[in-house]
Amino acid sequence: MAEGKRNKPTPKTQSELTREQITPYDGRGAAPASSKAKRENQISLKDDTVKLPLVGFKDIDGAIIHYFNNVIKPSVIQNSIKIDVPVLYGSPERWAAVQKDGFYRDKDGKIQVPLIMFKKSNIEKNRALGNKLDGNEVNNFIIYEKKYSKRNIYDRFSILTNRNPSKELYGVVVPDYVTVTYQCVIFTDYVEQCDKLIEALNFASDSYWGDPERYRFRAMIDSYTPTIEVVQGQDRGVKATFSIRLHGYIITDTYNRDKANLKKFYSKAQVNFKMETAGSIEELTTRAATPESTAPIRFYDTATVTGGGTYALSTEDITYLTLKNAAIANSKSSSSATFSNRTIATAPAGYPTPGIQDFEVYINGRRVPASQVTSVSQVGADIIVVLDVAGFFEEPGAVLVGTDEILLIGKFS
Amino acid sequence: MSIFGSQRDFGLIKKMNRALLRDIIEQEAAYYKISLEATEANIYGEALTKTFLPPVLLNCLITKNDQVISVDDFGPDLGRAVSFAFLRDDLVDANVVPEVGDIIMLYEQYYEVDTVRENQYFFGKDNNYNFGRSDKFGASISIVCDGHLTRADKLGIRPVR
Numbered sequence: 001m002a003e004g005k006r007n008k009p010t011p012k013t014q015s016e017l018t019r020e021q022i023t024p025y026d027g028r029g030a031a032p033a034s035s036k037a038k039r040e041n042q043i044s045l046k047d048d049t050v051k052l053p054l055v056g057f058k059d060i061d062g063a064i065i066h067y068f069n070n071v072i073k074p075s076v077i078q079n080s081i082k083i084d085v086p087v088l089y090g091s092p093e094r095w096a097a098v099q100k101d102g103f104y105r106d107k108d109g110k111i112q113v114p115l116i117m118f119k120k121s122n123i124e125k126n127r128a129l130g131n132k133l134d135g136n137e138v139n140n141f142i143i144y145e146k147k148y149s150k151r152n153i154y155d156r157f158s159i160l161t162n163r164n165p166s167k168e169l170y171g172v173v174v175p176d177y178v179t180v181t182y183q184c185v186i187f188t189d190y191v192e193q194c195d196k197l198i199e200a201l202n203f204a205s206d207s208y209w210g211d212p213e214r215y216r217f218r219a220m221i222d223s224y225t226p227t228i229e230v231v232q233g234q235d236r237g238v239k240a241t242f243s244i245r246l247h248g249y250i251i252t253d254t255y256n257r258d259k260a261n262l263k264k265f266y267s268k269a270q271v272n273f274k275m276e277t278a279g280s281i282e283e284l285t286t287r288a289a290t291p292e293s294t295a296p297i298r299f300y301d302t303a304t305v306t307g308g309g310t311y312a313l314s315t316e317d318i319t320y321l322t323l324k325n326a327a328i329a330n331s332k333s334s335s336s337a338t339f340s341n342r343t344i345a346t347a348p349a350g351y352p353t354p355g356i357q358d359f360e361v362y363i364n365g366r367r368v369p370a371s372q373v374t375s376v377s378q379v380g381a382d383i384i385v386v387l388d389v390a391g392f393f394e395e396p397g398a399v400l401v402g403t404d405e406i407l408l409i410g411k412f413s
Numbered sequence: 414m415s416i417f418g419s420q421r422d423f424g425l426i427k428k429m430n431r432a433l434l435r436d437i438i439e440q441e442a443a444y445y446k447i448s449l450e451a452t453e454a455n456i457y458g459e460a461l462t463k464t465f466l467p468p469v470l471l472n473c474l475i476t477k478n479d480q481v482i483s484v485d486d487f488g489p490d491l492g493r494a495v496s497f498a499f500l501r502d503d504l505v506d507a508n509v510v511p512e513v514g515d516i517i518m519l520y521e522q523y524y525e526v527d528t529v530r531e532n533q534y535f536f537g538k539d540n541n542y543n544f545g546r547s548d549k550f551g552a553s554i555s556i557v558c559d560g561h562l563t564r565a566d567k568l569g570i571r572p573v574r
Contacts, residue, residue: 078566081569105574109490233494
């Protein structure tokens, strides 16, 4: 007979497959990454006053300009006048270069130096510092809490009900770390001016560049190449080229970032129940006397064996399994101890004969490893335990002496 | 002995040229020479502060080439080459010896002299080098200075920015 129409199994998405691979670091609870696919995590940021961090290349470029203009403050002496050296980004638009930034030109548009120019020449991803793991669905983000949330308008009733407020949390994707290389040129009229500027830059190298109230990035300058250009029909010029290697990071605001990143979510509110007093000891005893605990047959007595049937322990089995006695040796020789009038228990049918592994031997309170117990045997009415005494004391020729206390624990009577 | 090209003939030509430059063409340029005594060069052969001798206003024939805009990382930059042709006797009268590196101001633009050309002789003769003949024949008529537009800021003659 033909089976009814069945739905084909839906293949898992890459996101679901990725999520299955995540193991909570402490072995408890759910995976740390929340899914944006869940409706409860799709929270609108409309009218939200919190601005999520955003770092772009413009911020990095701005950090360099800020550091040049406000920290290094490059200047030269020319004609006995101190001149601040303009810093400009390379290859500007013509109108901006001539009309807006014309302060470093004469009235006819002739460029006046000194000048410092910089521009990006290379952007390299740095995977050594951190990774958001998956651009389709970010798994690695930093969470910070908004100090005040409308959800937690303060009232004293929350204290009475012992309620921990819900936290308003914002998730910010782990930045993309990049190494940005800038190609820079110092353009001066004189070697002496160029040298002064190199000295200032060399001092600033390997430090963090940028506005302290915004973002700062570590910038390094490794080498400078000064040249003197003398061309017929042109002014003599002194140029020094160098590269700034800057370790930056990018937190973009592009659409795919917004789609992949969980931006806002709430923690779960908690109501705490503290210790309560139940009553007297008699009341507790009465409550503890559950039918299960007072029943003559425990749960393991009626455990169901796989495949059907009931596996019940006999009284003999239970007696044997729970048997565990202790005794001090009555006498001892150099390497053996005698426990007088003791009998090793006889295992019920189906159980293995008690061996060394069923006994624990202690010498002066220290456990003798099973490997150093040579034998445990029944000799007449006594139990004889033979030990590797030299191995136990780690001393060749060591023997048991009269003051040694030998303790035997195991299945004997 | 030459028949033509005497100093008397050259005097006529000189007067005609001088009248042409002063009264008809009427082009003037200020000629700046660096004061070597007052300007000290550092070990790199450069002076961050330059001192110029007082400028001399000279009539000249000016040939201005077109403005050239070159674009590089620093943005568009203006360049221009200009030739200044002076009557040699005017320079002699003003006690000016044109040299490479001099500055000529024209319309508040400053041109650094790249080349000094003295190549126009009356009848092709230089009266200073006549190899034993009479020094009364031939003469140098003009001196042409080719210059390029320079960055006025470094000259310090006047504030530019």
